[in-house]
Amino acid sequence: MIQVKNLSFEYVTGQPVFLDFNWSVNKGESWTILGPSGCGKSTLLYLVAGIRQALSGEILVDGEQLMRPRPQSGLIIQDYGLLPWASVRENVALGLEVRRFYGPDGKHAPIDATLSEYDIDYWLDQLGLTNQSEKFPGQISGGQRQRTAIARTLVLKPDLLLMDEPFSSLDAPTRESMQNLVIDLWKEHDLTLITVTHSIEEAAILGQKILLLNDPPNVSANVIENNSFGKAEVRSDPDYQKLCQILREQLSR
Amino acid sequence: MRGRTVLLALASLILLWQILAWIVNLSILPTPWVVGQTLIRELGRDLPGHFLASFWRVFASTLLAILFASPFGLMLGQSKPLNRFFAPVIYLLYPIPKVVLLPIVVLFLGIGDVSKIFMIFLILFFQILVLVRDQAATLRPELIQSVRSLGAGRRALFRFVYLPASIPAILTALRQSVGTAVAVLYVAELFATQKGLGYYIYLKGSNLFDYPAMYAGVVAMSVLGFGLYFVVDWLERKLCPWQFAS
Numbered sequence: 001m002i003q004v005k006n007l008s009f010e011y012v013t014g015q016p017v018f019l020d021f022n023w024s025v026n027k028g029e030s031w032t033i034l035g036p037s038g039c040g041k042s043t044l045l046y047l048v049a050g051i052r053q054a055l056s057g058e059i060l061v062d063g064e065q066l067m068r069p070r071p072q073s074g075l076i077i078q079d080y081g082l083l084p085w086a087s088v089r090e091n092v093a094l095g096l097e098v099r100r101f102y103g104p105d106g107k108h109a110p111i112d113a114t115l116s117e118y119d120i121d122y123w124l125d126q127l128g129l130t131n132q133s134e135k136f137p138g139q140i141s142g143g144q145r146q147r148t149a150i151a152r153t154l155v156l157k158p159d160l161l162l163m164d165e166p167f168s169s170l171d172a173p174t175r176e177s178m179q180n181l182v183i184d185l186w187k188e189h190d191l192t193l194i195t196v197t198h199s200i201e202e203a204a205i206l207g208q209k210i211l212l213l214n215d216p217p218n219v220s221a222n223v224i225e226n227n228s229f230g231k232a233e234v235r236s237d238p239d240y241q242k243l244c245q246i247l248r249e250q251l252s253r
Numbered sequence: 254m255r256g257r258t259v260l261l262a263l264a265s266l267i268l269l270w271q272i273l274a275w276i277v278n279l280s281i282l283p284t285p286w287v288v289g290q291t292l293i294r295e296l297g298r299d300l301p302g303h304f305l306a307s308f309w310r311v312f313a314s315t316l317l318a319i320l321f322a323s324p325f326g327l328m329l330g331q332s333k334p335l336n337r338f339f340a341p342v343i344y345l346l347y348p349i350p351k352v353v354l355l356p357i358v359v360l361f362l363g364i365g366d367v368s369k370i371f372m373i374f375l376i377l378f379f380q381i382l383v384l385v386r387d388q389a390a391t392l393r394p395e396l397i398q399s400v401r402s403l404g405a406g407r408r409a410l411f412r413f414v415y416l417p418a419s420i421p422a423i424l425t426a427l428r429q430s431v432g433t434a435v436a437v438l439y440v441a442e443l444f445a446t447q448k449g450l451g452y453y454i455y456l457k458g459s460n461l462f463d464y465p466a467m468y469a470g471v472v473a474m475s476v477l478g479f480g481l482y483f484v485v486d487w488l489e490r491k492l493c494p495w496q497f498a499s
Contacts, residue, residue, distance in 0.1 A: 046398075049402055051398050051401065051402065069401055069402055069404070071404045073402070074402065075398070075399060075402035076399075077395050077398070077399050078395075079393075079395060080399075081395055081396050081398070081399025081400065083396075083400075083413070083414065083417070084495060085417050085418070085421070085493065085495045086417075086495075087495075094400070094403060094413065095403040095404065097413065098400075098403050098404045098405045098409045098413065099404060101408070101409050101412060101413075102404070102406070102409065107406075108404040108405070108406055108409070109404050135498070136494075136495040136498050138495065138498065139498055149399070152403070153402075153403075156403065156404075
């Protein structure tokens with residue numbers, strides 16, 4: 001699904017965040033990217049989203065070199081990115097409105113995109129937002145806002161879902177239920193999922209595979225397989241706890 | 254409820270006026286009853302023409318100010334280098350009471366409509382510019398990026414983000430400055446003109462000593478100011494319901 005080949009990127013000349021970096025993600029996998037702040041984990045996500053451009057090297061998504069944001073990729077950010085002046089329903093419909101605005105040109109919207117109002121109701125229902133649909137983002141809770149952002153992205157039927165610290169501003173119970181929700185959605189909808197997080201626990205819950213980044217420059221991908229992924233009651237599973245221990249040690253190196 | 258309290262306040266003010274007029278008992282303070290009768294009589298004469306002349310000046314300058322100030326404000330709010338360049342200039346120009354520029358504006362633009370429209374334009378322009386700029390600056394890059402990730406390019410960003418984001422700022426700017434605008438219009442209309450409520454009030458009061466008619470003009474000017482304020486208020490509720498949602 002994603003091939004990152006010989007990627008180099010820097011914000012400040014001479015201080016590369018990525019240097020000749022290689023990494024690949026298979027279709028349908030769920031990955032987390034874990035690392036301390038400033039390690040470049042969000043940068044990598046935005047590069048894969050096509051919002052930032054590599055200095056050298058290339059990023060292929062679904063076999064095509066990435067030059068701009070790809071209409072089939074969805075991006076979810078920490079502070080939701082909702083329009084404060086639009087209702088929950090209008091926010092969920094935003095992506096469809098944008099597609100209608102341009103028409104299916106292959107650049108802003110996939111050529112074969114079908115637009116349906118029905119999808120909006122479906123996703124509002126799936127994410128438990130039907131009763132909130134006429135409210136504004138300022139009137140609903142953080143968890144509901146993030147669910148709105150997820151509905152807004154999934155209504156566009158993405159094949160790749162990118163999430164940047166999606167749940168770090170939520171309280172612990174809401175965060176756990178959102179993590180479970182995302183895994184359910186991933187299982188049901190044939191998604192490739194990449195979540196950036198600074199939380200060891202979240203990385204271990206959401207990642208089939210975990211890409212560990214450390215202080216830049218990142219030159220090689222340190223990938224850790226997660227045997228506890230998708231287990232029922234994963235939070236009390238010994239494999240999960242062992243994994244968290246390993247991640248903690250690797251991060252503090 | 255809201256309408257009723259406003260009407261009640263209006264009634265109390267008229268009552269106060271009435272009582273004052275009785276106490277003072279001078280021709281320079283006619284009762285509201287007399288002024289009301291005069292107003293109705295003057296509406297059949299030349300008052301509507303003066304009212305429309307004033308209204309047209311405010312309307313044209315408001316429209317021009319919105320058209321020029323909002324795109325400029327959006328640009329400054331979204332571009333740090335541009336704002337760094339212009340911010341000190343705006344900082345210097347913003348607090349100048351624009352009305353003192355009136356004689357200069359008249360020298361350059363003449364005594365016609367253009368100089369009056371330009372005066373009010375100046376006042377509204379800076380107010381809208383500053384508020385739209387500050388509003389646009391609160392649109393964080395993350396919001397823009399997440400909308401871009403939904404497929405929005407430059408045009409869609411304008412349609413779905415920048416345009417709706419600037420409407421409340423424009424309306425706030427108008428609400429704050431509509432009073433000043435009408436006040437400056439009054440002063441501007443005292444200068445060499447034969448049309449407008451400012452001229453009308455001055456003519457009736459200082460030249461013809463027709464005090465009831467002068468008061469009718471004052472009432473008309475107040476109605477103009479209040480009407481504009483009311484329209485802005487109504488637009489705000491209509492276009493920005495999210496600001497009133499609890």
